[in-house]
Amino acid sequence: MKTWISIPDPSDFTIYNIPFGIYSTPSTKPRVCIAIGNQILDLTIARKLGVFKGLKIKKSVFKNNFLNDFIALGKEKTNTVREIIQKELCDENSVFKKSKNLFHLQSEVQMHLPIAIGDYTDFYSSIEHATNVGMMFRDPDNALLPNWKHLPVGYHGRASSIVVSGENIHRPMGQVQPPNSDAPVFKASCRVDFELEMGFIIGQNTSLGTKINTADAENYIFGKVLFNDWSARDIQKWEYVPLGPFLAKNFGSSMSPWVVTLEALEPFRIKGPEQNPKVLPYLEYDGLKNYDINLEVAIEPKDKSETIVSHSNFKYMYWNMSQQLAHHTSNGCNVKIGDLMASGTISGKESNSFGSMLELAWGGQKPITLNDGEKRTFIEDFDTVIMRGFCEKDGIRVGFGEVKSQLLPAL
Amino acid sequence: MKTWISIPDPSDFTIYNIPFGIYSTPSTKPRVCIAIGNQILDLTIARKLGVFKGLKIKKSVFKNNFLNDFIALGKEKTNTVREIIQKELCDENSVFKKSKNLFHLQSEVQMHLPIAIGDYTDFYSSIEHATNVGMMFRDPDNALLPNWKHLPVGYHGRASSIVVSGENIHRPMGQVQPPNSDAPVFKASCRVDFELEMGFIIGQNTSLGTKINTADAENYIFGKVLFNDWSARDIQKWEYVPLGPFLAKNFGSSMSPWVVTLEALEPFRIKGPEQNPKVLPYLEYDGLKNYDINLEVAIEPKDKSETIVSHSNFKYMYWNMSQQLAHHTSNGCNVKIGDLMASGTISGKESNSFGSMLELAWGGQKPITLNDGEKRTFIEDFDTVIMRGFCEKDGIRVGFGEVKSQLLPAL
Numbered sequence: 001m002k003t004w005i006s007i008p009d010p011s012d013f014t015i016y017n018i019p020f021g022i023y024s025t026p027s028t029k030p031r032v033c034i035a036i037g038n039q040i041l042d043l044t045i046a047r048k049l050g051v052f053k054g055l056k057i058k059k060s061v062f063k064n065n066f067l068n069d070f071i072a073l074g075k076e077k078t079n080t081v082r083e084i085i086q087k088e089l090c091d092e093n094s095v096f097k098k099s100k101n102l103f104h105l106q107s108e109v110q111m112h113l114p115i116a117i118g119d120y121t122d123f124y125s126s127i128e129h130a131t132n133v134g135m136m137f138r139d140p141d142n143a144l145l146p147n148w149k150h151l152p153v154g155y156h157g158r159a160s161s162i163v164v165s166g167e168n169i170h171r172p173m174g175q176v177q178p179p180n181s182d183a184p185v186f187k188a189s190c191r192v193d194f195e196l197e198m199g200f201i202i203g204q205n206t207s208l209g210t211k212i213n214t215a216d217a218e219n220y221i222f223g224k225v226l227f228n229d230w231s232a233r234d235i236q237k238w239e240y241v242p243l244g245p246f247l248a249k250n251f252g253s254s255m256s257p258w259v260v261t262l263e264a265l266e267p268f269r270i271k272g273p274e275q276n277p278k279v280l281p282y283l284e285y286d287g288l289k290n291y292d293i294n295l296e297v298a299i300e301p302k303d304k305s306e307t308i309v310s311h312s313n314f315k316y317m318y319w320n321m322s323q324q325l326a327h328h329t330s331n332g333c334n335v336k337i338g339d340l341m342a343s344g345t346i347s348g349k350e351s352n353s354f355g356s357m358l359e360l361a362w363g364g365q366k367p368i369t370l371n372d373g374e375k376r377t378f379i380e381d382f383d384t385v386i387m388r389g390f391c392e393k394d395g396i397r398v399g400f401g402e403v404k405s406q407l408l409p410a411l
Numbered sequence: 412m413k414t415w416i417s418i419p420d421p422s423d424f425t426i427y428n429i430p431f432g433i434y435s436t437p438s439t440k441p442r443v444c445i446a447i448g449n450q451i452l453d454l455t456i457a458r459k460l461g462v463f464k465g466l467k468i469k470k471s472v473f474k475n476n477f478l479n480d481f482i483a484l485g486k487e488k489t490n491t492v493r494e495i496i497q498k499e500l501c502d503e504n505s506v507f508k509k510s511k512n513l514f515h516l517q518s519e520v521q522m523h524l525p526i527a528i529g530d531y532t533d534f535y536s537s538i539e540h541a542t543n544v545g546m547m548f549r550d551p552d553n554a555l556l557p558n559w560k561h562l563p564v565g566y567h568g569r570a571s572s573i574v575v576s577g578e579n580i581h582r583p584m585g586q587v588q589p590p591n592s593d594a595p596v597f598k599a600s601c602r603v604d605f606e607l608e609m610g611f612i613i614g615q616n617t618s619l620g621t622k623i624n625t626a627d628a629e630n631y632i633f634g635k636v637l638f639n640d641w642s643a644r645d646i647q648k649w650e651y652v653p654l655g656p657f658l659a660k661n662f663g664s665s666m667s668p669w670v671v672t673l674e675a676l677e678p679f680r681i682k683g684p685e686q687n688p689k690v691l692p693y694l695e696y697d698g699l700k701n702y703d704i705n706l707e708v709a710i711e712p713k714d715k716s717e718t719i720v721s722h723s724n725f726k727y728m729y730w731n732m733s734q735q736l737a738h739h740t741s742n743g744c745n746v747k748i749g750d751l752m753a754s755g756t757i758s759g760k761e762s763n764s765f766g767s768m769l770e771l772a773w774g775g776q777k778p779i780t781l782n783d784g785e786k787r788t789f790i791e792d793f794d795t796v797i798m799r800g801f802c803e804k805d806g807i808r809v810g811f812g813e814v815k816s817q818l819l820p821a822l
Contacts, residue, residue: 119571124654138653145652150595151586155654156567156661160530160745161619170620172742175562175691184561186691186741208572208663209581209822235742241556242549243535243566244655250567251742252619280586280597330597331583331646331662332822334571411620411743 003089004097007037012390012399015089016267018082019223019258019400020067023109030112032062032070034085035258035401038106041085045102049095051084066116067259068338071203071222078203078222079263111257113164114225115201118336120162121328122197122229122249122344123154125319127273129347132359137237149277152319152327154344157229158250162340164257165226165403171381171410172251174235188410189232191364191378194385195345196297196355197227198314200321201259202339209332214285217322218262220335226256226295226387226403227342233358233378255340256387256403264398268292268391270315279323282330289320293400295346295389297355299370302382307370309360312346312353314389381409414500415508418448423801423810426500427678429493430634430669430811431478433523436515441523443473443481445496446669446812449517452496456513460506462495477527478670479749482614482633489614489633490674522668524575525636526612529747531573532739533608533640533660533755534565536730538684540758543770548648560688563730563738565755568640569661573751575668576637576814582792582821583662585646595649599821602644602775602789605796606756607708607766609725610638611732612670613750620743625696628733629673631746637667637706637798637814638753644769644789666751667798667814675809679703679802681726690734693741700731704811706757706800708766710781713793718781720771723757723764725800792820 003015013019013035023040024030033040044062046052055077061069070078088094096102124130127144130153134143147153163169171192175184203222206212212220229249236248269288293314300306319327324341345355354360357378361368367375379385384406390399414426424430424446434451435441444451455473457463466488472480481489499505507513535541538555541564545554558564574580582603586595614633617623623631640660647659680699704725711717730738735752756766765771768789772779778786790796795817801810 119569146588146593147586147595147649147652151650153650153654153657155657156569158530158567158744160747160750163619170743173622174742175558177557182557183688184558184691186693208574211584211822232742238558239562239564240653240655241558242651242655243533243564244651244653246564246566247738247742247744250744277594280595282597327658331585331643331658332581333569333658333661336571339571411622 001086001090004092005036005089010397011037012397012401013037014397015086016396017260017264017398018085019260019264020070021114021257021259022066022112024112025104025109030065032064032067035106036089039103040106040109041103042101045099046085049099051088051095052081055080065112067114068116071337075203075219082261082263111164113162113255114257114259115338115340117159117162117340118338120157120159120340121154122157122342123152123319123324124344125152125317125324126344126346127318128316128349129345129355129359132347132354136363152324154324154328155244161250162253162255165254165405168406168408169230169252169254170408172232172235172247173410174232174247175238176234177238184238189234191233192407193231193233193357193378194297195229195231196295196310196312196387197229197342197345198389199225199227199255199340199342201225202335202337205336206329206334208334210329210334211332212325212329214283214322214326217325220325221262221321223259223261224265225259226389226400228254228385228387228403228405229342230254254403254405256400258401260398260400265291265391267393267396272320273318282326283323285322289322290315290317293389293391295387298386299376300384300386301370301374304372306386309368310352310354312348312355314346316346316348317343379407381407383407412497412501415503416447416500421808422448423808423812424448425808426497427807428671428675428809429496430671430675431481432525432668432670433477434520435523436520441476443475443478446517447500450514451517451520452514453512456510457496460510462499462506463492466491478525479527482748486614486630493672493674522575524573524666525668525670526749526751528570528573528751529749531568531570531751532565533568533753534563534730534735535755536563536728536735537755537757538729539727539760540756540766540770543758543765547774563735565735565739566655572661573664573666576665576816579817579819580641580663580665581819583643583646583658584821585643585658586649587645588649600643600645603818604642604644604768604789605708606640606642607706607721607723607798608638608640608753608756609800610636610666610751610753612636613746613748616747617740617745619745621740621745622743623736623740625694625733625737628736631736632673632732634670634672635676636670637800637811639665639796639798639814639816640753641665665814665816667811669812671809671811676702676802678804678807683731684729693737694734696733700733701726701728704800704802706798709797710787711795711797712781712785715783717797720779721763721765723759723766725757727757727759728754790818792818794818
């Protein structure tokens with residue numbers, strides 16, 4: 001595909017991508033848009049130009065605070081919208097060329113949380129991450145709990161506190177147990193961490209009692225986002241038995257503004273890791289269900305330059321999204337358009353590919369050194385954490401942009 | 412207060428109650444209503460009669476699938492609505508007396524899930540329940556984990572699978588680990604249980620970073636419901652480490668159709684249990700924050716009469732709602748109108764006051780006998796579970812009606 005629009009090189013937002021988001025300007029209320037190069041393209045205006053005419057999409061679908069109504073059109077229509085935009089952006093005679101207000105510079109618009117998230121589920125599907133945490137928190141010789149290789153462990157998280165990239169997060173207060181003490185104290189967490197994750201957005205409703213099988217699962221996934229599941233390790237350690245993490249996680253999670261469709265990720269499918277022992281039949285799958293997505297995390301201290309502290313990849317996931325969704329619905333649990341399912345921290349095998357400070361600095365024992373010589377075991381006030389992700393193959397690049405947020409002091 | 416309307420004795424829905432819900436009929440789309448005696452009163456019609464004139468409430472607030480927009484009016488207005496209804500129902504010259512279609516028999520309308528639930532949090536705040544479970548699942552001598560008396564343990568649950576009383580639930584399939592086996596199998600749960608809970612509905616939004624203190628907490632609570640947190644104990648046992656229960660819970664939870672306001676419960680405040688050790692300052696509270704609400708659970712096998720298997724009371728809660736909400740927001744987690752926070756299973760001290768079959772039949776060891784001689788350790792296919800709750804004091808009764816659902820076979 002060759003577009004007439006000018007796209008910087010490299011760009012996450014090539015003609016092959018066309019991710020969806022929600023933007024506004026001081027004079028325009030939130031609307032659905034796509035990203036192309038360093039610009040956004042307003043779908044309300046595109047609709048007015050008549051390019052989606054045959055699809056009979058109501059104006060309110062695009063003049064909207066969220067993508068949910070757009071996603072609810074179904075993959076057939078949303079994929080057609082994406083293909084029409086690609087076609088117009090490659091057509092030298094396109095109506096897009098003459099339209100005013102169709103494009104804005106990304107630097108001049110405000111991006112919003114793209115999805116009204118119903119339920120948010122967080123999995124724990126990186127074997128390297130689960131092993132690292134098990135070694136530190138439990139038993140180095142039996143790091144993985146007995147269920148881990150039999151099912152994609154997951155739990156429910158808090159949807160209300162998910163914010164878009166650019167919104168900053170305050171260091172949480174909470175109960176922590178000081179060393180050598182029986183009684184907890186209430187104080188600001190001193191082990192605030194990021195978790196490098198990706199999330200997928202549910203694209204179709206199911207009714208209670210319906211199971212989704214691994215062969216169909218991707219039909220229920222609209223697209224993917226970058227996700228920073230901020231965590232307070234000291235709060236987590238004290239509170240998490242027996243019902244799991246709660247306040248250690250729900251003080252805020254950060255999501256990228258762009259949702260990259262599964263269709264855009266199609267060329268980057270890759271084989272998943274071998275699963276041994278063999279999984280139960282309802283978790284078996286055929287074909288390539290992992291995705292080769294390069295991931296990186298940078299820390300940028302206040303008024304200093306960033307240091308990339310982790311290089312990871314979504315392909316490391318032991319449990320793929322289809323297995324996660326098949327498991328999640330194996331008991332009949334229903335899913336809804338706009339539900340978010342996150343991967344859990346994505347760590348690779350090498351120590352520079354771990355997806356959290358807990359692992360990178362090994363529970364505080366091995367501080368990492370930033371470019372300017374500062375040391376970090378966890379995230380400090382006014383540090384900005386930036387996560388990026390992109391696929392690249394045969395000269396085609398499809399990326400997620402970034403999810404970026406600063407840790408502000410405790411309130 | 413003396414009403415001109417005929418109310419059976421006893422009734423949960425006396426003139427002192429006025430709980431809110433959503434009803435429809437074959438010819439009327441969902442609307443906000445209140446319960447009085449064995450009738451419902453349609454607030455759309457009441458509005459048309461002009462009784463809420465001064466409040467300037469839009470028609471769409473009452474012609475609505477959910478109570479959320481009504482709750483969003485704020486306690487001052489919603490309490491005024493409740494008081495106006497009480498006044499009219501006591502006024503012999505009320506316009507309510509002459510209106511057609513204002514009242515319907517409850518037996519002739521369909522009740523709906525009253526709330527669009529954003530996030531659902533489940534606490535674990537009954538010390539008797541936590542102790543019983545700890546004795547069975549972990550260590551009888553150290554039944555309570557070290558954090559239990561220092562904070563109201565809670566976790567996030569699934570909102571999408573919460574259904575209204577009357578909707579039936581299928582026995583879930585899931586992974587369970589057979590005794591003396593290393594490998595799990597995928598099968599229908601054979602330990603399906605109820606959990607006798609109550610939930611409260613958030614009535615005011617907060618922004619991320621805001622803490623609610625115990626003195627203010629009740630201003631953020633619109634009202635309460637009965638809640639059956641269906642659980643599959645065999646699935647739970649295998650999956651719940653280290654991140655908490657997931658598929659063992661999210662196959663369905665049942666909620667009563669009526670939301671009883673905190674204001675209706677005001678006369679039934681009662682002192683809570685002593686908390687020892689002393690709680691941290693942010694969890695301290697003044698005044699009477701527990702509520703004396705009689706609770707019971709009945710099992711009704713197919714084509715047989717019911718047996719009441721548990722008599723419990725909400726007053727047993729170790730952690731009260733104000734403490735739960737103060738804890739939940741102590742890290743800055745935001746809450747939204749329509750969020751549901753449930754108590755966790757409410758067990759008393761006596762063995763006939765336990766709030767789950769797990770406890771009543773002590774993990775299967777002590778089957779309970781129903782009226783007709785049948786034995787139960789857990790819930791069997793086609794059993795209906797019915798939970799009821801009411802307050803009674805000085806001749807005043809305020810109740811919740813019931814939450815009732817049948818367990819259907821696995822799909």
